[in-house]
Amino acid sequence: MQAFEYVVADSVASARALAREVGGARFYAGGTSLVDLMKAGVERPARVIDISRLPLTTIELRDGVLRIGALARNSDVAYHPLVVRHFPALSEALLSGASAQIRNAATIGGNLLQRTRCSYFRETRWRCNKREPGSGCDALDGFNRAHAVLGTGDACIAAYPGDLAVALAALSAAIVVEGDGGQRDVSVDEFFYLPIVSQAHETALAPGELITEVRLKVDPMHERSHYLKVRDRASYEFALVSVACAVELDGPRIVMAQLALGGVATVPWRSYAATGVLKGAVANEETFRRAAEAALADARPRKHNAFKVELAKRAIVRALRTVCGGAV
């Protein structure tokens, strides 16, 4: 591991100032992802700025908006009564991720920035455009069972690994970022960059910018939400496929629906195509299957991950059937 400077920030402003002073600084909150990557030599920060003591852990409901501090622990958020009541998909997504120990250490802001589990990214011996833009991609024709089928390009097929952001996408959450121009709200869609847009930058965060909060609007649709994760193991594994969905029903009819996919795309994948099918349709098996077909219509599987297309469709149908409950 490269020797690095460790500094502790005592405010958001100081954290940002410390980050601007040197190139390649990294914020450290839970450390569950960063430290692993430093050991692997993938991350080689000159300076690690410990932000874990900043007062960004509050979870509160104000003006119909739930505000979750970026340093709130995954487990604290998952079990928070307001989250359980108003955003069940968020709670389910957090509890489906990692292990109890990791959830107790990981933070909401850090979790959003979790990097891909692509095996070719995580060892420096391989060619990887994400790690070294322009170097090539060994995953394209390598062992790509875990890889993405949506949002891919010839440069990168690495799957976005997280659960939290997938739920946030379906719940239309805003990510609050503090930068030089003050605070700004970024939607999940805007926050994550497709590899076709940028290989060097995975997110909309500029150097020195810090996620301070996540905001979710209380809405009846969000209360009828669900997160379904499909994987080889029963626990402690990244998704082969995951589905987050939120549906507003009027009798048998779907007034509005949002659906996002994890494990199958290079970013948390909000499916507007699925929404297009679901909105105004009757909640039944045929509708669900049409939504699933629409969501995967653009899928481009590689050698080992073709099964994800059908598996994702089935997971979508299952998740929608579950969330629509007795209405079907």
Next chain:
Amino acid sequence: MTATAVQAPPRRGFIGLPIDRVDGRAKVTGEARYSADAAVDAPLHAVIVQSTIARGRITEIDESAARAVPGVVEVVTYRNAPRVPALPFDFTAPVSEELAPLQGPEIKYDGQHVAAVVGTTFEAAREGTALLRIAYESAPAELDPETARQVDLPEQWFGSPAQTRRGDPESAYERSEVRIDATYVTPIENHNPLEPSVTVAEWRDGELTVYDSTQWVRGTRAALAKHFGLDEERVRVIAPFLGGGFGCKGFFWPHAVIAAMAAKLTNRPVKLVLTREQMFTSVGHRSETRQRLRVGASRDGRLSAVLHDVLMEGSRVGTFVEAAGGVSEMLYDVPNVAVSHRVARLDVPSATAMRAPGEAPGSFALDSALDELAYACGVDPLEILRRNHANVDPSNGLPFSSKHLLACYERGAEAFGWSMRAREPRAMRVGDELVGWGVATATYPALRSPAEARVTIATDGSVDVASATHDLGTGMYTILAQITADALGVDTDAVRVRIGDSSFPNAPVAGGSMSSASVGPAVQDAAMRARGEAIAIATSTESSPLYGLGADEVETSGGAVRAKTDPSRGIAYGDIARLGGGAIDAAGGAAPDDDEKYSFHSFGAQFVEVRFDEELARLRVSRALGVFDCGRILNPKTARSQMIGGITMGIGMALLEETVRDSRYGAVVTNNLADYHVPVNADIPNIEVEFVEEPDYALNPLGARGIGEIGITGVAAAIANAVYHATGVRVRDLPIVPEKLLGTAAASA
């Protein structure tokens, strides 16, 4: 009929009691020192660098940046490493690879050790490895067993012939009324013990001491002595505790030589711990196997022919053979059998023994084929196993020393509720899930090797036991304390067991499920000799209350020798030692008989229930029951843990575990525990374990057989059979991952 040897009278004592692990407290408090915790003075840390090509040679090494890292003190490569010979594998010095480390620029596989960076801290050494520049000239590598140019037919492996036949298998198969011809595939699997492999090496006055995470201190001692041209007495290998091994620490691997080289070059103690990634290529793996089974039977399911042809991948520098076909020779009563093993030589790392080598993948293939036969014949899958039960070992005609497999089937069927099983696939459901039940036979040889031990009774009455055996987490400490306590008539609390040191009396590798059956009798013998000496002193010393009594007039219990007629008249062991002028020290040993009167095997029956969510292709094992015939059970608690561990590993083998090499480069892609899936607690259902406790006194005076490996055997077949029963789809290649089950509804429609 079942052959039974001479029965020894049952005795009351600690043997057979489910006592807690005697090393448990030390382990949970951190008091137990594993190899990496060795108390050596200010060790340097060595971190290994591995090749990133599968075949070719090193053309250039640039050490400048690595050496410039503060704290880096040495870089060991073939250019400066001490010269050591390439050694063949043999049974006393079990060198896994005939390729001495760091002796030249040639590369034989991806992951070959090419350098070690040595630093004052682990972090410095590790950073040095990141900055070491090695250039290679790559040659085309062969990576696919199906197209390998060199395919060997080994004559034998571990003393057993690797190519065998009896009767006329081809024509018997052709003439059979029912035939199954199917190929079963098992992937590369890695052991993944919690504790990675470690060597801490220290030279002092030309003598080498290593703290090494080995399952075989004497084997490691011999291998190190040979590499460095030393008498074995000048090498000491210490391994008091292991965090699992499962076979990857059984034989000798090159990192231990590199640690000793680094210690020699720096003249300091050196600690070398393999990384988890390195564990996937540095200490062996279970070979991928492709097993073609041709099974011929009568319409009622009686086997007439089995042809079992195994193709596996093997390295160019190792000789290990995954003897998967062995089960077909002895497990069922078949007159005509042909078994072949072929090894495709590739530019890959070497394989080794992994829990139940041979039997684990072999029983998956054989008992899957028998399940297919059961459906083809319209016979219940358990009935087909019973119908082909072998009353004598069909491979050699010998009676089994003690075989109670039919009782395992019977007890298992009853406890599992097998009679409630629907015959047809897809006929059982719970809620929205399909349910399947499967069964398979567990089997593993009951091996035994010569072993020695020393028992010392101190003047304070405490008892010390020493033997160069091992505890991988298996319970060895505990059962040796129980055996000693019973032999002497003392409490287990009075017994201190010391193992894992090559300077102790000889013991075999902790492998092949033979430690209990080998070391147990040796310790018992040493303890009985110590007891005899104590009795001699107690009955021949005038000041003893037992003076004048004959040896047959005394007994031992409660830490004392007593008069049989009046147990209150006795003398404690400590007092006897004092009477005798000091500690009573007795060496003992035990070895198997040479005459081959019996075939020695353990058996069992594995029953499994799976539940299948067809829409999501989600498969979970919901119930597992194993009934085992493993001789006398020395400690039901540690024995049960062994079986639970084996069955858990079998569930991993069936559903999750697979080491994937990149097909272009030959490098392991899944070299971490996020990509290589071992089961987590949530994957493991309630596992029930039962023992048919029939002692095997023909094997040894304890009547005990080893139990380390049999637990995993049969599990993968039972699960695959249950999957067929649940879904109607036969999966013949492991692991059974969701993509292999996405089409079950369509296939059954």
